[in-house]
Amino acid sequence: MNPFSELGIRHDIVNAISDLGFSNPTPIQEQAIPVLLSGSNDFVGLAQTGTGKTAAFGLPLLELLDFEENYPQALVLCPTRELCLQITNDLNNYSKNVKNVNVVAVYGGASISDQLRQIKRGVQIVVATPGRMLDIINRKAIDFSQVQYVVLDEADEMLNMGFQEDIDQILSTTPDDKKTWLFSATMPAEVRRIAKKYMDNPHELTMGSKNTGNANIDHEYYVVRARDKYAAFKRIVDFNPEIFGIVFCRTKIETQEIAESLIKDGYNADSLHGDLSQQQRDKVMKRYRERSLQLLIATDVAARGIDVNDVTHVINYSLPDEIENYTHRSGRTARAGKTGVSISIINSKELGKIRQIERVIGKQFVKTEIPNGFDVCEKQLFALVHKVHNVEVNEEQIEQYIPRIMDEFKDLSKEDIIKRFASLEFNRFLEYYKNAPDLNAPAHEDRGERSDRFGRGGSRGDYTRLFVNLGSVDEFTRGDMLGFICNTAKISGKSIGKIDLKGVYTFFEVENAVAETVQQNFKGAEYNGRSVRIEVAGDRDSGGSRGGRERSGGRREGGYGGGRSGGGFRDYSGKKREDRSGERSGERRRRF
Incomplete structure (x- = not known):
């Protein structure tokens, strides 16, 4: 018998979570699920992230709610849109074998009209960030008068982010006799106060000591x-x-x-x-x-x-x-x-x-x-050896090339071939880390000195500033622009300095040695059917703001991405940035 069934979870839900690879409940699930299934207690669960808290409250909700009715019966509040989407996805996966389950994710940074339409069609579980949820409540677009369960997930972080007032307003629209389940990784005084304010003699479950880290x-x-x-x-x-x-x-x-x-x-x-x-x-x-x-x-x-x-x-x-x-x-x-x-x-x-x-x-x-440097080179060498030893060989596809490969290697011994394969990657690390300095700070030294963020030297005199007629309106981010320049100009990213992205144009810096190459390789370039124009910035930005935050010059220390797959850039389709709604900056922070 599946251990989840023994906890009181019904067969169709157990089948769904078994398909997800869940065979045994985590400690918090094992202890929280039976308590929450009773539906009779407020609840405080303290456990570290990654211990399965979503299933600990999600599975009982799916057992306790009436999915023949199509009104909000449960509200889950969480601090970020990423967590909101994750919880919604998990609940949908757990309930894939249950009919008429409607879960709606409500969060800032997405179309509120789409979320309103989903709510209007009918919903039993609302998963929300506080800011956007309050916005929808203020529009009188949802009725929480029959909500039976409220879950406050990552409660400590919601309070750190300044959501106390929003939570108060949201919960004031819910019935007094609802059950409140609070989950948190830590238990600072603020979380203790919220538990006291919204709960009546809650069942408290602590996995490990309060505020402690994961033992693994x-x-x-x-x-x-x-x-x-x-x-x-x-x-x-x-x-x-x-x-x-x-x-x-x-x-x-x-x-x-x-x-x-x-x-x-x-x-x-x-x-x-x-x-x-x-x-x-x-x-x-x-x-x-x-x-x-x-x-x-x-x-x-x-x-x-x-x-x-x-x-x-x-x-x-x-x-x-x-x-x-x-x-x-x-x-x-x-x-x-x-x-x-x-x-x-x-x-x-x-x-x-x-x-x-x-x-x-x-x-x-x-x-x-x-x-x-020697330690890094040695580690990289044996990582390469391990990768070669364990690579999966596609016998069917490689077979046709074997005769030519063997012919190419016929004058080399097995030892020579091994040395050459190992050296393909290893030589780069040997060259880069030759005479590498000791980066450990002496015990007596004051390491708080002011310095350039990336330890770079040089001056802006090492660079040529160029203008290109593409900018953020073309849906470029600075990272996207960096990739576009490298691909079009056929240069390394290490040759590029500051990128100053504007609305319809961009200024960027390249090392003097490659400036002419960049201009030549951009001749005839197009983006989305439009000609790309590039030229030395000259007086274009004289007297104007260069925008952003100026950083001291010189190129960054070169390097190799250990174990990277292909390196460099994969796509450049970044979208135009927008202000995020529905989430707030932290307030009342406790400092070190």
Whole structure:
């Protein structure tokens, strides 16, 4: 008998979750589902991300609601649109064998008229972000007077983002006798207050100690000089050839800049932050889930709700402002019982923050040394050897080429062939890491010095500034423009400096040595049937604002994307950015 059946879940739902690969309930599911199925208690569930909380409340909802009736019976509130869509998708998957189940996702950044139409057609479960939900309530477009269950998922993050007032207004439209289920990874005082305000003697379930981290995550930190931070970050990535990670930054600007720098240096990376439209966000997440991206560079808010399997590393390029956010960040890896690594790159002034986080999560960080050049080359070599050894051979397709291949290698011994195959990739790392400096900061040094973000030297005098008659109205992002320039001009991204994207045109910088090549290769170029014009900027922008945030010059340190698949760019169809609605900036934050 399926263990989910023993918990009280009916046969058609058990069949659906079995098809999804769920055979055994997680600890929180095992303990929460029987309590919630009774339908008689308010509930507080504390558990880390990745432990199966969606099924813990989703399966009981599907058991308790009457799907013959077509009015809102359950409301699930969550902090971000990504989590909103994920919960909606999960509920639809769980209920695929149940008739008449209508689940509507309500979130900012998408057409409100489409969401209103779905609600009007009939809905039993509404999954929503607070801002957009309140907007729909204020339009008097939904009636929550018969709601029986309200779920507050990721309650701590909703409060961190400043949704307290919105939640109060939303819940004031629901009946007093409803049951409230609150799920959270941490239990700060704000969450305790909301539980007290909206619940009556709730059943409380805590998986592990409050606010602690996942036991399957190893926590490491590297101490570096500020000017070496980006170079150290890349070396850590190169030392982990099979990395599939999320990199956290504090600000949207930092997120975008680091992603662009990684793309220029040949890594499969992209950014995820609040300035992206829903279409742009969906495109990035699709590439990441398909693993055509190896590194996702994100802000805390943008990454909430990301549920991607097999994330190997979380890298804190910048430590979070709030201790609790470290728990949420590290929880992106080691999901569903797997192991993972959480890495923090810090300067000596941040050692105190590391000690504070240790006390909160109840685990000790391991101080780790930035690997030297030889270590990276050795790691990459054996990763290549392992990949060659385990590659799947398509015997049928390769057979026709074997005679020519054997003829080409007839004068080489087995040892010579092995050496040459290994050297194809290995030689690049040997050359790049020859005489590589030690990036570990001496223990006595003050690493808080001001410096260029990416440790670059040089001046703007090394670059020529060019004008091109394409811009954001042509649905380019800066990353898309970077890829378009590299493809059209047939140059490396490392030769490109600042990209200043405007509405109908763009200024970009290229190294003086390739400026003429760029102009030649752009002759005759077209985009969507329109001629592309490129010329030296000259006086076009004299006296005008260059926009954005000026960064000191010189090109970035080159590098190789460890274990990258093909490297570089995959598509350039970015959509025009839009302001995100329905979500707010954080308020009342507790600082370190």
